[in-house]
Amino acid sequence: MSAFSAIGEERDVERDEFTPGMEPQPTWCPGCGDFGVLKALKGAMSDLGKNPEEILLCTGIGCSGKLNSYFESYGFHTIHGRSLPVSRAAKLANSDLEVVAAGGDGDGYGIGGNHFMHSARENHDMTYIVFNNEVFGLTKGQSSPTSPKGHKSKTMPEGNAKDPVRPLSMSLSAGASYIARTAAVNPNQAQEIIKEAIQHDGFSHIDFLTQCPTWNKDARQYVPYVDVQDSDDYEFDNSDRREAAEMMHETEDALHEGTVLTGRYFVQEGRNSYQQEKRARGAMPEEPLAERYFDDDASWERSYDRLDPFK
Amino acid sequence: MSQDELIWRIAGGSGDGIDSNGQAFATAMMRSGLNVFTHRHYPSRIRGGHTYVEVRASADEVTSRGDGYNVLLALGDSFARNEQENAYYGNEELKPLSENLDDLREGGIIIYDEGLIDASEIEDFEERVEENNWHVYPMDLRGMARDHGREIMRNQAGIGVTCAAAGVDLEPFRELTRENFAKKGQEVIDQNIDILERAYEQANENFDFEANDVSAPEGEHEEEQVLISGSRAIAFGALDEGCRFIAGYPMTPWTDAFTITSQMMPETGGISEQVEDEIAAAAMAVGASHAGVKSMSGSSGGGFALMSEPLGLAEMTETPLVLLEAMRAGPSTGMPTKPEQADLEHVLYTSQGDSHRVVLAPSNIKECYEQARKAFELAYNYQIPAIILYDQKLGGEYRNVPASFFDREPNPSLGETLTEAELEEATHDVTGKFNRFQHNPDNDKGVSPRSIPGQKGGRFLATGNEHNPPGHISEDPTNRKNQVDRRNHKLSKIRENLDEADQQTTYGDDTATFGVLTWGSQQGTVREAVERLNEDGTPVKALSVSDMAPFPSERVKEFIDSVEEVLVVEMNSTAQFRGHVQRNLGTDGEKISSLLKYNGNPFEPAEIVEGIELQLDGGAGTPSAQTRIEPAAGD
Numbered sequence: 001m002s003a004f005s006a007i008g009e010e011r012d013v014e015r016d017e018f019t020p021g022m023e024p025q026p027t028w029c030p031g032c033g034d035f036g037v038l039k040a041l042k043g044a045m046s047d048l049g050k051n052p053e054e055i056l057l058c059t060g061i062g063c064s065g066k067l068n069s070y071f072e073s074y075g076f077h078t079i080h081g082r083s084l085p086v087s088r089a090a091k092l093a094n095s096d097l098e099v100v101a102a103g104g105d106g107d108g109y110g111i112g113g114n115h116f117m118h119s120a121r122e123n124h125d126m127t128y129i130v131f132n133n134e135v136f137g138l139t140k141g142q143s144s145p146t147s148p149k150g151h152k153s154k155t156m157p158e159g160n161a162k163d164p165v166r167p168l169s170m171s172l173s174a175g176a177s178y179i180a181r182t183a184a185v186n187p188n189q190a191q192e193i194i195k196e197a198i199q200h201d202g203f204s205h206i207d208f209l210t211q212c213p214t215w216n217k218d219a220r221q222y223v224p225y226v227d228v229q230d231s232d233d234y235e236f237d238n239s240d241r242r243e244a245a246e247m248m249h250e251t252e253d254a255l256h257e258g259t260v261l262t263g264r265y266f267v268q269e270g271r272n273s274y275q276q277e278k279r280a281r282g283a284m285p286e287e288p289l290a291e292r293y294f295d296d297d298a299s300w301e302r303s304y305d306r307l308d309p310f311k
Numbered sequence: 312m313s314q315d316e317l318i319w320r321i322a323g324g325s326g327d328g329i330d331s332n333g334q335a336f337a338t339a340m341m342r343s344g345l346n347v348f349t350h351r352h353y354p355s356r357i358r359g360g361h362t363y364v365e366v367r368a369s370a371d372e373v374t375s376r377g378d379g380y381n382v383l384l385a386l387g388d389s390f391a392r393n394e395q396e397n398a399y400y401g402n403e404e405l406k407p408l409s410e411n412l413d414d415l416r417e418g419g420i421i422i423y424d425e426g427l428i429d430a431s432e433i434e435d436f437e438e439r440v441e442e443n444n445w446h447v448y449p450m451d452l453r454g455m456a457r458d459h460g461r462e463i464m465r466n467q468a469g470i471g472v473t474c475a476a477a478g479v480d481l482e483p484f485r486e487l488t489r490e491n492f493a494k495k496g497q498e499v500i501d502q503n504i505d506i507l508e509r510a511y512e513q514a515n516e517n518f519d520f521e522a523n524d525v526s527a528p529e530g531e532h533e534e535e536q537v538l539i540s541g542s543r544a545i546a547f548g549a550l551d552e553g554c555r556f557i558a559g560y561p562m563t564p565w566t567d568a569f570t571i572t573s574q575m576m577p578e579t580g581g582i583s584e585q586v587e588d589e590i591a592a593a594a595m596a597v598g599a600s601h602a603g604v605k606s607m608s609g610s611s612g613g614g615f616a617l618m619s620e621p622l623g624l625a626e627m628t629e630t631p632l633v634l635l636e637a638m639r640a641g642p643s644t645g646m647p648t649k650p651e652q653a654d655l656e657h658v659l660y661t662s663q664g665d666s667h668r669v670v671l672a673p674s675n676i677k678e679c680y681e682q683a684r685k686a687f688e689l690a691y692n693y694q695i696p697a698i699i700l701y702d703q704k705l706g707g708e709y710r711n712v713p714a715s716f717f718d719r720e721p722n723p724s725l726g727e728t729l730t731e732a733e734l735e736e737a738t739h740d741v742t743g744k745f746n747r748f749q750h751n752p753d754n755d756k757g758v759s760p761r762s763i764p765g766q767k768g769g770r771f772l773a774t775g776n777e778h779n780p781p782g783h784i785s786e787d788p789t790n791r792k793n794q795v796d797r798r799n800h801k802l803s804k805i806r807e808n809l810d811e812a813d814q815q816t817t818y819g820d821d822t823a824t825f826g827v828l829t830w831g832s833q834q835g836t837v838r839e840a841v842e843r844l845n846e847d848g849t850p851v852k853a854l855s856v857s858d859m860a861p862f863p864s865e866r867v868k869e870f871i872d873s874v875e876e877v878l879v880v881e882m883n884s885t886a887q888f889r890g891h892v893q894r895n896l897g898t899d900g901e902k903i904s905s906l907l908k909y910n911g912n913p914f915e916p917a918e919i920v921e922g923i924e925l926q927l928d929g930g931a932g933t934p935s936a937q938t939r940i941e942p943a944a945g946d
Contacts, residue, residue: 003730003731003763003765003766004731004763004764004765004766004767005731005766005767006765006766006767007765009767020742020744021741021742021743022741022742024783024784052770053764053765053766053767053768053769053770054765056602056764056765058598061775066784068772069772069783069784072742072743072744072770073770074764074765074769074770074771075770075771075772075773075774075782076598076601076628076772076773076774077772077773077774077775077776077784078594078597078624078775079594079620079621079623079624079775082590082591082594082620082621082624084591085558085586085590085591085592085594085595085598086594086595086597086598086601087598088595088598089556089558089584089594089595089596089597089598089599089602089606090598090599090601090602090764091602092556092582092584092595092599093556093582093598093599093600093601093602093603093604093606094602094603094604094763094764094765096765097602097764097765114587114588114591115587115590115591117587118586118587118591278582282577283576283577283582283583284577284582285580285581285582289555289556289580289581289582289603289604290602290603290604290763290765292555292580292723293553293603293604293605293723293724293725294603294730298723300553300721300723301550301578301579301580301721302550302551302717302719302721303547303548303550303551303680303717304714304717304718304719306547306550306575307537307714307717310537310538310539310543311342311535311536311537311538311714
């Protein structure tokens, strides 16, 4: 019998179950795109029938890091840039958990960039949502890794001399197996994309455009947006790495020219997730490891039985 | 020269099989009934350079390297290649012989491979041999190996000559050859044994070994022994505590424990992760522990520096975490393969805020095992990071330990953790969240039992921000004070637990008025020095401390009060442990002086004897060139 009965429990889950009963109320600014992520995530989880207690939502630091304060589940508000190593280890420890990591663009593409690259290439079976508002919000408006070239801020008074990172292209080269971009202003698409990402067996990366009405006032509302899958203007096969790469590049350029393109950019089916890969090599037990600690009948190997080579 | 011990040094280039042959020799000595202790010296190079392993074997207990050694097997560096390299590094072929002469005791034996080394190129070699009454046995080990097998088998030839020269029985080596080369097939085994025997016979034909008076002592063990390194003892301790997750990034010397554990994990149902950096490594240990698996990570100085933030996160979220810190000489990249005890302050104080942790510094191989277990017990029962602080010396040295020492029950308990049934009875806040950080007044440890993600009725928020009972971020002053006080309170409870465990050790004459204080890996050498002085009629006692934090102030104070003068022996230049003692005690500065060594090599017993004698003589003298005395305050 599982020690974790919230996992895999079959029942209807109301969207409200993901809303904390009373407090805390979100402290995000009115009009903040982060509300859009919260709403879409709640919708996706209830559509998928996930029990709040089978979900571990790990966040980084920043406005986005508050996501698990306002989302009812197990949560781990970690440190700046480190939500990925914490969450992927939790998934290895208990592979039945539904693990979602979230953080801002500074968190994921800046300070935590190394973890992003390696989590993607290892293809951990989890979902990573990056709140991309092209600015540092909670520390009051400094330029972030996704801020456009020329972006003026208090720490870059002469304007940003750096080209912005390319989140989608970076993700593709790193090795993520599901890559999408959505926007807070597009709640239905966002909810569908989060659902697909969670259902995908492997590392799913969502670059989620979240407008910042306080620090990025100028027209960065990400409207109007275009769904590249719905538009006749864009034709590409998102299972083809080369076509996906081209479309991503175009999408990243277009954003800075005022055109907001969204959609599913890369979907790779049939590739082993990291957990599957490790199990196939005998480097990870078949049963969720955490279960063993609650199993009174489990037998535990001892060093005493491993002494022969040292005699 | 002492007749009751054999200290054999095998020297060559990195990549010449020095380590594996050193270990084989130590195993053979152990099997012959002797107690063994190894000392490993190597450069940060893949190939070449001056490297040696020393095996000290005696019928008596051995706790340290000796003062020098008495048998040298100089293989010559087979990787020394060309003129340019020689111009830069010097003649590396010669170094295994030339670089090891200073430590060779009078009357000692030199066996060298004349197939590689031309001793006439060494300055004053003949004069030094004569002066020191050394016995020199050159043999073409390389040629012999090449003629009867392959050139790399010259190690075997060298061991054969050693056995002949020092009267060591060949049989344990035949046995080890069969075991160690079992996977390589009968032909390789036969060739190796053939070379071993040929060398033995040839040496006996060539030389009259009666002329030297070095011989292997005889001994007998009362029970079966195993040859274990400090790193392996730590890994064993972790395994027996149910640790089944390790994450790390390679760094010398921590790599030893990382490798050993990684090799055990798949076979014991665990998971090992080599990851992108040490921040990820420590953060992953936190994540796995949070999700209900006993976990550890670790590194050496520079990598450990990157772990500061995850360490603080574990402390604030009260996630059990065990980290290893294997010290090497710093600062910065320092001397990667050389030991030093200079990360004490780093490990005690890294991470922002009023952060707390347990820091244990085991002093010998048995303590490595026991304190690794203690670290897990404390981390999981008190929900706090626990660090094992050791060094390149302790991690890399081998000693024989009775096999029965490890015959203990495993303890896979997650410590203060609730089951789903217990969670039903636990308190929850108005939103239905479990009051994970609600101090239970009945539990005077200050620890709130935790739930594990996936459990019904256990959801909570873990956060590095200050938080209220269910984990919501809170800056409420009353809550803040309660939570800080509760977390701080755990330390005094841990101190009580440690007082019971009593991990401090005393040696020497209890009535002595001169005391030596030491910590970590220096224990065995201090012990030998203190025993020698007492045997020679100079009463001295010693206290070796393992609990770095929380600090055993009472025990240390009692020791200091019991003597008139204290000498703190440690392997660093800034007297960090002495500072730590005085910070905790707040007194006695005028009574405490230091003996320091930081040249990259661990103390020899004689250096400590010298330091103690100088202090007993009033502290005016100057020690040998490689150690330094730091006087007491006011002196």
